[in-house]
Amino acid sequence: MKRILSALAVGVVAAAALSGCSAGAGGDKVIKVAYQKFGNFTQMDSQMKSVAKQYEAAHKGYTVKLIPIQASENDYYTKLSLMNKSAATAPDVLYEDTFLIKSDASAGYLAPFDSYVKDWGDWSKFPDNAKQAGQGEDGKLYGISMGTDTRALWYNKELLTKAGVPVPWHPKTWADVLDAAKKVKAAEPGVTPINVYSGKGAGEASTMQGFEMLLYGTKDTLYDESSKKWVAGSKGFEDSLEFIKEVYQGGLGPSVQDALDPNFGNTVSGQLLPQSKLAIDLDGSWLPQNWIKGGAAAWSGWNSAMGETPMPTQNGAAPDATSMSGGWTLAVGSKSKAKDAAWDFVKLALNKENSLAYDVNATQIAVRTDVASDPKYVDANPTNKFFSDLVKVTHFRPATSVYPKVSNNIQVAMESVMTGQQSPKEAAKTYDDALPNAVGGANHVTTK
Amino acid sequence: MSSTHVVAAGGRGGATAPRPPARRNRLGRSVGRSVPLIPSMVLIAVFLLGPVISSFYGSFTDMSLTGSAAQGTKFVGLENYVQLFQNPDFLQSVWLTVLFLVGSAIIGQNVLGLGLAMLMRNGNTVVRGIVGTLVVTAWILPEIVAAFAAYAFFHDDGTFNELLALVGIHGPNWLYALPMVAVILANVWRGTAFSMLVYSAALFDVPEDVTESAEIDGAGGAKRLVYITLPMIRRSISTNLMLTTLQTLSVFTLIYVMTAGGPGTKSSTLPILAYQEAFKFSQLGLGTAIATILLVIGAVFSVVYIRALRPEVD
Numbered sequence: 213m214k215r216i217l218s219a220l221a222v223g224v225v226a227a228a229a230l231s232g233c234s235a236g237a238g239g240d241k242v243i244k245v246a247y248q249k250f251g252n253f254t255q256m257d258s259q260m261k262s263v264a265k266q267y268e269a270a271h272k273g274y275t276v277k278l279i280p281i282q283a284s285e286n287d288y289y290t291k292l293s294l295m296n297k298s299a300a301t302a303p304d305v306l307y308e309d310t311f312l313i314k315s316d317a318s319a320g321y322l323a324p325f326d327s328y329v330k331d332w333g334d335w336s337k338f339p340d341n342a343k344q345a346g347q348g349e350d351g352k353l354y355g356i357s358m359g360t361d362t363r364a365l366w367y368n369k370e371l372l373t374k375a376g377v378p379v380p381w382h383p384k385t386w387a388d389v390l391d392a393a394k395k396v397k398a399a400e401p402g403v404t405p406i407n408v409y410s411g412k413g414a415g416e417a418s419t420m421q422g423f424e425m426l427l428y429g430t431k432d433t434l435y436d437e438s439s440k441k442w443v444a445g446s447k448g449f450e451d452s453l454e455f456i457k458e459v460y461q462g463g464l465g466p467s468v469q470d471a472l473d474p475n476f477g478n479t480v481s482g483q484l485l486p487q488s489k490l491a492i493d494l495d496g497s498w499l500p501q502n503w504i505k506g507g508a509a510a511w512s513g514w515n516s517a518m519g520e521t522p523m524p525t526q527n528g529a530a531p532d533a534t535s536m537s538g539g540w541t542l543a544v545g546s547k548s549k550a551k552d553a554a555w556d557f558v559k560l561a562l563n564k565e566n567s568l569a570y571d572v573n574a575t576q577i578a579v580r581t582d583v584a585s586d587p588k589y590v591d592a593n594p595t596n597k598f599f600s601d602l603v604k605v606t607h608f609r610p611a612t613s614v615y616p617k618v619s620n621n622i623q624v625a626m627e628s629v630m631t632g633q634q635s636p637k638e639a640a641k642t643y644d645d646a647l648p649n650a651v652g653g654a655n656h657v658t659t660k
Numbered sequence: 661m662s663s664t665h666v667v668a669a670g671g672r673g674g675a676t677a678p679r680p681p682a683r684r685n686r687l688g689r690s691v692g693r694s695v696p697l698i699p700s701m702v703l704i705a706v707f708l709l710g711p712v713i714s715s716f717y718g719s720f721t722d723m724s725l726t727g728s729a730a731q732g733t734k735f736v737g738l739e740n741y742v743q744l745f746q747n748p749d750f751l752q753s754v755w756l757t758v759l760f761l762v763g764s765a766i767i768g769q770n771v772l773g774l775g776l777a778m779l780m781r782n783g784n785t786v787v788r789g790i791v792g793t794l795v796v797t798a799w800i801l802p803e804i805v806a807a808f809a810a811y812a813f814f815h816d817d818g819t820f821n822e823l824l825a826l827v828g829i830h831g832p833n834w835l836y837a838l839p840m841v842a843v844i845l846a847n848v849w850r851g852t853a854f855s856m857l858v859y860s861a862a863l864f865d866v867p868e869d870v871t872e873s874a875e876i877d878g879a880g881g882a883k884r885l886v887y888i889t890l891p892m893i894r895r896s897i898s899t900n901l902m903l904t905t906l907q908t909l910s911v912f913t914l915i916y917v918m919t920a921g922g923p924g925t926k927s928s929t930l931p932i933l934a935y936q937e938a939f940k941f942s943q944l945g946l947g948t949a950i951a952t953i954l955l956v957i958g959a960v961f962s963v964v965y966i967r968a969l970r971p972e973v974d
Binding site for chain 1: 726727728730731923924941942
């Protein structure tokens, strides 16, 4: 009994001492930095460790407390939101997905940067659309882009050549893309001509790599930025579904059952492309991550076998190509007691040297123009230049807090078209009818 | 419990004191005896009752993870419930949950578990050992491992279809064409061991002589089962039904890994729907309302079992 009591006492004292350590560091100023560290994704961890060292050396009296959160993407969002809810746990600097900036800003979790970037010389190195990616619904700036990703058409040079499509391939319109796929279908029966992610199985990949790559190449968008309303009844929406119908009902795409498998993305990058069973793939800039040495599906010949070309706009209208981007930013928490110091940390982490190091190590597409043209970055991966150039024409998702529901409805529309349950017109109508409910009322919807 | 009470009462105050004070004493004593229970009751209140009440309250709010509603949580009354009952996806999820429950727990696990337990009692030691090991293996696997194993088994190019191909049957793509059948079979596979163990123990307690005398009286196998065995183990049946029901209602990992609730929403049971609303769409309040309804469904089934099988009356 005595022993138990003394053990308890020791425990209590130790706990008090530990909590004293974390809370009582007030004499020394602490910056808490929260970011994701999960599975193979350790690049952010090493980057933050390096930046923390530089920061502590330059700012005497400050300590950087790194909080790596071990969680997959969706769980990371949840954990970060829970941390942000309470001032006791809210971090000073956060690794924040562009996908969540708008909703976290309206939740009051983030502090605006506008007054800070005015005096930051490097801000001019960020292209306008990357600046917009960090904006909240109120138009204020809440996140600074660390790196991004873009999307385009990957194609198998050999398969296209065999089908009589000249390589390098430069489709100018959607019709050119479908024509090439039809030629592959006619020439090579064992090959899937084209993959466009679609349906609920692939989740957000269907919405972003599939549907939005089409829609943002038409004259229409999902969301009208000027009136801050969601768009219903647009022609572009129906046309994009028509493209999906041609791919899946026209026998140009993978079988519907395969495409609806939640793991289909891995099948594409790990099997179909390396085994030359897929000719054209509308996919992301990150594919080589799987194929480089040490990747999930190492493939030494990928760079000579695969070609890349921008996704054309529907009818070849300027700017000739389109792309969609996600990517992550650094943000400062609104509950932070040391916002100036936190901003200094963000500035340091995203200066040219650190951005360059991160974009190379984490195979990101560079946002800063000076990084994108740096030979060290360009030489790091043979496709870096191609995908960085797409940043000029790229779009960011209207990722407000209702976006996940809208995205879900888009996947439902795609799925009913690809399975033939509904015509593009009917599916678009279903989407339009469900839109007011998804976005919080008919007053948030504008009909074209 | 009651016997110690009587002994203690008789042992101390009972002999000399007049009646009313004794009763008061007894009351005082039972209050006194409850004192040691207070710490555990406090623990239960804090860690069990607390979350239940807070989740019940949460289902009447617009609590969310992010977005403008996260700024301040408002009480919205029955709005979440109204929204749910107007949503065809929710009604479908309730139906799928009941289907999953009846198919995999009440029929699948219970009947198969009882059948296996009865066969095992009559089987020889070697067969018993092998069957027991195979069945229990599925149960001791962590849920995530079992889920991936089931995914590999039912996948279009999976083990099941390969086996069917051996005998010349071209199997369907189970996860796509018959998602509910696939997840129900997977849950039967995973959960039967539990029922089998419970029923094995229960059957062990059925006295041999009762069964034998029934046999002498001319009762056949089926009659013995219905009139002797089942009534004698009905307490175990009730407990087992309740446990498997509650376990099955909360199955999430298995379905999420195998079909993620799809294709479309064709296997989206209530836990999957709650996860989607709470963590994908950030509406914690709505997700909590679904969880509360799940709780109610569990309670309804539990009451039915207790009433129907009355374990406490002999």
